[in-house]
Amino acid sequence: MRAPQKHTEADREVILSVRDICVAFGRNVVLDHLDLDVYRGEILGFVGGSGTGKSVLMRSILRLIPRQKGVIRILGENYDTVDEATRIGLDMRLGVLFQHGALFSALTVRENIQVPMREYLDLPVKLMDELAELKIDMVGLAPDAADKYPSELSGGMIKRAALARALALDPDLVFLDEPTSGLDPIGAAEFDELIAQLRDTLGLTVYMVTHDLDSLFSVCDRIAVLGQKRVLVDGTIDDMLSFDDPWVQSYFQGKRARRIPERKTRGNSGAQGTGQQQTEGARQESEAT
Numbered sequence: 001m002r003a004p005q006k007h008t009e010a011d012r013e014v015i016l017s018v019r020d021i022c023v024a025f026g027r028n029v030v031l032d033h034l035d036l037d038v039y040r041g042e043i044l045g046f047v048g049g050s051g052t053g054k055s056v057l058m059r060s061i062l063r064l065i066p067r068q069k070g071v072i073r074i075l076g077e078n079y080d081t082v083d084e085a086t087r088i089g090l091d092m093r094l095g096v097l098f099q100h101g102a103l104f105s106a107l108t109v110r111e112n113i114q115v116p117m118r119e120y121l122d123l124p125v126k127l128m129d130e131l132a133e134l135k136i137d138m139v140g141l142a143p144d145a146a147d148k149y150p151s152e153l154s155g156g157m158i159k160r161a162a163l164a165r166a167l168a169l170d171p172d173l174v175f176l177d178e179p180t181s182g183l184d185p186i187g188a189a190e191f192d193e194l195i196a197q198l199r200d201t202l203g204l205t206v207y208m209v210t211h212d213l214d215s216l217f218s219v220c221d222r223i224a225v226l227g228q229k230r231v232l233v234d235g236t237i238d239d240m241l242s243f244d245d246p247w248v249q250s251y252f253q254g255k256r257a258r259r260i261p262e263r264k265t266r267g268n269s270g271a272q273g274t275g276q277q278q279t280e281g282a283r284q285e286s287e288a289t
């Protein structure tokens with residue numbers, strides 16, 4: 001697996017900018033003056049304790065829940081002030097994979113992938129079929145998956161089919177909500193590998209909410225930590241390891257986390273096996289802890 005990309009501030013285009021976001025449900029203030037930038041071509045891992053507001057932020061960015069304050073810019077455009085045609089254009093640049101896939105159970109994989117195409121584009125059926133086949137191949141599913149219903153798919157296949165749907169309109173930025181949750185260690189490592197490949201081949205930008213330490217250590221270029229209702233720290237794994245906060249320390253330096261770099265170091269110093277196999281091993285150790 002590729003090493004995380006290194007960028008300087010100057011060569012980074014901000015694809016998503018979140019400024020001063022406040023979201024509350026009644027008296028429950030979830031996000032309080034939160035700022036975040038996501039850069040083109042990176043995989044950003046977004047972490048935080050349970051119930052801290054990771055999903056709320058993602059849904060707020062996607063305008064699925066209202067916010068009290070703040071500005072969101074996608075590709076430099078202010079989502080709230082653009083005209084309708086520009087807003088639809090921006091929506092088409094975004095793909096989303098919800099936590100449990102959220103495929104339509106009455107539709108086949110092909111039809112699920114074509115839902116965004118039917119919503120936003122006016123294409124002949126034959127072309128939509130060809131595009132769906134392309135996406136199915138892109139996410140590593142066999143061609144015969146096209147005619148299957150979600151109930152006929154394994155958990156890993158559902159994630160891949162949902163990713164294919166998220167990629168239906170060739171987005172610039174995809175949001176993944178806990179994409180490896182529920183997958184076995186091998187399936188999770190393969191999914192990480194797929195995400196990294198898509199970043200490398202399509203130049204995709206990925207915003208990934210995750211609790212998966214292996215994903216954070218193996219594919220994320222940058223990590224942002226949600227705490228105290230805002231982004232507490234963002235940066236590389238090394239930045240996380242040296243950040244002086246009890247939750248960040250225990251998350252990235254706890255017993256489970258410590259095993260991952262140990263495995264990687266052993267691998268780098270000549271142990272047998274590919275990077276992916278080492279990640280799978282680390283996942284199995286983590287799960288056994």
Ligand SMILES: Nc1ncnc2c1ncn2[C@@H]1O[C@H](COP(=O)(O)OP(=O)(O)OP(=O)(O)O)[C@@H](O)[C@H]1O
Pocket residue numbers: 025028030048049050051052053054055056057
């Ligand atoms: N629609 C809603 N109405 C009221 N409160 C909500 C709503 N959605 C989320 N919340 C509250 O917002 C807070 C943050 O929830 P959120 O689901 O974003 O957490 P999370 O960080 O994604 O958690 P987890 O890692 O467990 O998925 C919680 O207190 C939750 O109860």
